Structures are given as structure tokens and as C-alpha cells.
Amino acid sequence: MIKIRVLIVDDSPFSQRLIKDALKESKYEVCGCAGTGSDGIRQYRELQPDLVTMDLTLPDMDGLECCRELLTIDPAGKIVVVSAMKDEAIINRGTAIGVKAFFQKPVKSEALLLGFEQIISQQGNEAGQQHFLEYFIAAFTKNIKDMTGMDVLSVDHSKIQTVVSHGLGVIIGITGSQQGRIMLDVSMDVAQEFTKKLLGTDVVADEDIFNSISEFTNIIAGHSISEINNVLKAKEFEIRLTPPSIIIGESIAIINPKMTSNTVTAKTAIGPLHMNVGFVGGK
Amino acid sequence: MDVKVINPFIDAIMNIMPQLGFQNVVKGKLSVGEQFVESKGITVLVGLTDQLRGNIAYNFTEATAMSIASKMMMGMPVTTLDDLAQSAISELTNMVTGNAATRFEKDGLRVDISPPSLVVGENFKLKVSSAKFLVVEMIADSLVIELNIGIE
Numbered sequence A: 001m002i003k004i005r006v007l008i009v010d011d012s013p014f015s016q017r018l019i020k021d022a023l024k025e026s027k028y029e030v031c032g033c034a035g036t037g038s039d040g041i042r043q044y045r046e047l048q049p050d051l052v053t054m055d056l057t058l059p060d061m062d063g064l065e066c067c068r069e070l071l072t073i074d075p076a077g078k079i080v081v082v083s084a085m086k087d088e089a090i091i092n093r094g095t096a097i098g099v100k101a102f103f104q105k106p107v108k109s110e111a112l113l114l115g116f117e118q119i120i121s122q123q124g125n126e127a128g129q130q131h132f133l134e135y136f137i138a139a140f141t142k143n144i145k146d147m148t149g150m151d152v153l154s155v156d157h158s159k160i161q162t163v164v165s166h167g168l169g170v171i172i173g174i175t176g177s178q179q180g181r182i183m184l185d186v187s188m189d190v191a192q193e194f195t196k197k198l199l200g201t202d203v204v205a206d207e208d209i210f211n212s213i214s215e216f217t218n219i220i221a222g223h224s225i226s227e228i229n230n231v232l233k234a235k236e237f238e239i240r241l242t243p244p245s246i247i248i249g250e251s252i253a254i255i256n257p258k259m260t261s262n263t264v265t266a267k268t269a270i271g272p273l274h275m276n277v278g279f280v281g282g283k
Numbered sequence B: 001m002d003v004k005v006i007n008p009f010i011d012a013i014m015n016i017m018p019q020l021g022f023q024n025v026v027k028g029k030l031s032v033g034e035q036f037v038e039s040k041g042i043t044v045l046v047g048l049t050d051q052l053r054g055n056i057a058y059n060f061t062e063a064t065a066m067s068i069a070s071k072m073m074m075g076m077p078v079t080t081l082d083d084l085a086q087s088a089i090s091e092l093t094n095m096v097t098g099n100a101a102t103r104f105e106k107d108g109l110r111v112d113i114s115p116p117s118l119v120v121g122e123n124f125k126l127k128v129s130s131a132k133f134l135v136v137e138m139i140a141d142s143l144v145i146e147l148n149i150g151i152e
Helices: A013-022 A037-047 A063-073 A088-097 A109-148 A188-199 A206-232 B003-019 B062-072 B083-106
Strands: A004-009 A028-034 A051-054 A079-083 A101-104 A154-160 A162-164 A168-176 A179-186 A239-241 A245-248 A253-255 A260-268 A271-280 B025-034 B042-050 B054-060 B111-113 B117-120 B125-127 B132-140 B143-151
Touching: A004 A013, A004 A037, A004 A109, A013 A028, A013 A109, A028 A037, A037 A051, A037 A063, A051 A063, A051 A109, A063 A079, A063 A088, A063 B083, A079 A088, A079 A109, A088 A101, A088 B003, A088 B062, A088 B083, A101 A109, A109 A154, A109 A188, A109 A206, A109 A260, A109 A271, A168 A206, A168 B042, A168 B111, A179 A188, A179 A206, A188 A206, A188 A271, A206 A239, A206 A245, A239 B042, B003 B025, B003 B083, B003 B132, B003 B143, B042 B062, B042 B083, B054 B062, B054 B083, B062 B083, B062 B143, B083 B111, B083 B117
Parallel strands: A004 A028, A004 A051, A051 A079, A079 A101
Antiparallel strands: A154 A260, A162 A253, A168 A179, A168 A239, A168 A245, A179 A271, A245 B125, A253 B117, A260 A271, B025 B132, B042 B054, B042 B111, B042 B117, B054 B143, B132 B143
């Protein structure tokens, strides 16, 4: 079995020992111990560990400062704080920098293993979320056809980090057991033509466009989430939607730092419609 | 929309900002907005659902967003809104909205929040799911954060 490698940054040999003991006979192995922040940074570069435990009081620098430096080197780094102090201010400052979890000394083996498990499983969770995308694609293409009578000529999808809007974007937040968002994005021209099809009229006002595209997005999101909730069954896994907000403007970047998303483009006779769906790690 | 809904957000900012190193946090102008939120350059959207449904748009100029991100990262110079700075600003709005949600819950209102979407660009505007919304400015060490609160 390939072990998950952990670097300990802590100036106390006693604490280093406690963390090592906590990880004994688990799937984790301690690949290095650093007693100072600068040694931690050096070892991080050299060993490229999967996880780091960080003390907050180091002889040469503040532990959070060291976390920030490590995350500058590797923005995807997985760091947990293990410290005598654990209060709201530390958690808020640490979370802002990108620390994944906080543990108070003396750290219990079960708590540390469970915390590591949650951090590691966030990656595995992506497979399930990829599966959810299928429900969104089905609802997207079905509702274009059902609501406008137009055929979907082709469907493409690609994985992306940052969405750049085409003119009109509708965002609906996803919350509950899975967190993320769905966004529908179209050019103003496509929005106008699509609204004409939706309403079956030749003249539409801006207000009609905003309302129609926003409701269309709400329907796709509602259908997809209902299907997913049916699969997830238990009430505690339920997913919910927040109300739509609309972004109007071209070449606007929509960024969710913790999210990898998929853009699905459906080509129709009046032009392309883009749907972007992204999730962050589950709760 | 009851104007009282802004209080948990104001209290949340008053509570969170000092923890991130800001010394002087005060409430600025309060007004009612209609139709569109004009972005100052960086706008972060957070959705609310359950017993309170709506959207919050946190509005910053780029310079303000960079100054706040720099402070949050313990004074690290921030000259562009890079990944780390984006992540810090997005975490700030997540913390504030989460803290406000906890305050609503203490008053008996269950509120669930969505992950933040950071919207960046020139000349864009937003609609926050209610025709009228409350606008409150919060000033932290002379940096202005504008909250646009639209509750259905």
C-alpha cells in the first residue's frame, strides 16, 4: 500500500513524538520533521509531502506565516494546524490563508486520522460529483427542447477553473450536503432570441429576458437537484438551491477559488448556450 | 424586506474584521437600492436559502480588495488579485456570511449559505433576486466594503 506522506513542523520534540504516535500503524507515514519554519519550508520543497502538520509558535516565525509561505510555493498544499491554541481568531485567520483543519494539543489519534481522512476524501469526492454532472446535462438539453422546441445540435463539455461570461450570466448557489453552483451563460443576442422562443413572441423587453433566462436556469437546477436528491435518498444528504442572481456584462470572470467546474455548451439554431456546474468538497 | 436583516451582517463584520487585523471598523451609509448593483470592480455573490432566501453581493474596488487580502495575509504585499488574494477575499465573505447565518439561527431563523462566487471585471452590474435591496457600507481602516442585501 502506498502511504500518505506527512511532514511535521513543530519545535517541540515531544509534540513531534505525539503526532508520530498518533499516525502509527495507519496509512500515513511521517516523511520528515522540522523544528523551525525555514527548515519546514526547505523540507517541503525537498520532500513534497501530501500533508503538513503545523505548530503556531515556531522559533523563527509565526506558524501561520509559514503556512502562507508553503501555500505560495504550492497553492494545492494540504496543511493542518496542530497547536496549543485554538480559538475563533486563529481559525478565521488560518482559514483565510488556506489551512484545511485545526487541532488542539494534545492531539488525539482518532481526531487527527478522521481529519486527515476528510481532507484526503475531498479529492475522491470529485468522482461522485462528476456523476452529478450527467443529471445537469440531461436537464439542460431536455429543457431546451421541451421549452423552446429547438433541437440541441451538439453538446461539448470541458473542465475549467474560471468562467468568462458572454454577456448575461445567471448564478444559482448549491448548498446542503454538496456545495457548489450552477451558472447559465449566454450572449445578450442569444438571450434575446432564446427568450423570444421561450415566450413565443417576436418582441421582448430587457426585463423579460432577465426573468426568462433566470427562470429557465432555475428550472434546470431544480430538475437536476431533484433527480440527485432522489438518488441520495436520506434527508441528511439533501441538496438545496439558493435564489438566482444575474450578472450583466461581457468578459467578466467568475471565480470560485475552491472549485473545479465543467462547462457544457449546447449548440442550437440561435447560437450556443453555456452551462457551468461546479462543486467544492462535500461537508 | 425588514431593514433589521442587515444587523446580523453588520455585527458579523464588526466581529470578523478585528480578528483579521483591522483596528477601526465602523458602519457607513445605509440606503435602499433598486434593480441593479453596479459593480465597483470586484463583487462577491453569496446565496442564502432555507428560512431566509436571497443573495448578498459584497462590492469592493480592486484596490480595496487587494489591501484587505494583504492585511489578511499578515501584510504580504498584494499587487495583483492573484489566486491567493482571490481565495482570501472569497474566504472573508464566506466567514462574514457564515457568522451572520449563525446570528440569524440564534434568532430562530435557519439559514444555509452557498459558496462564494467572485465576479471580476470592468463595467458590469448584477441583479440580486429581489427588486429592492438594502445597501450598507462598512468601513474598516478607511477601506470601504459595500454590502448589497437582497432577501426575497
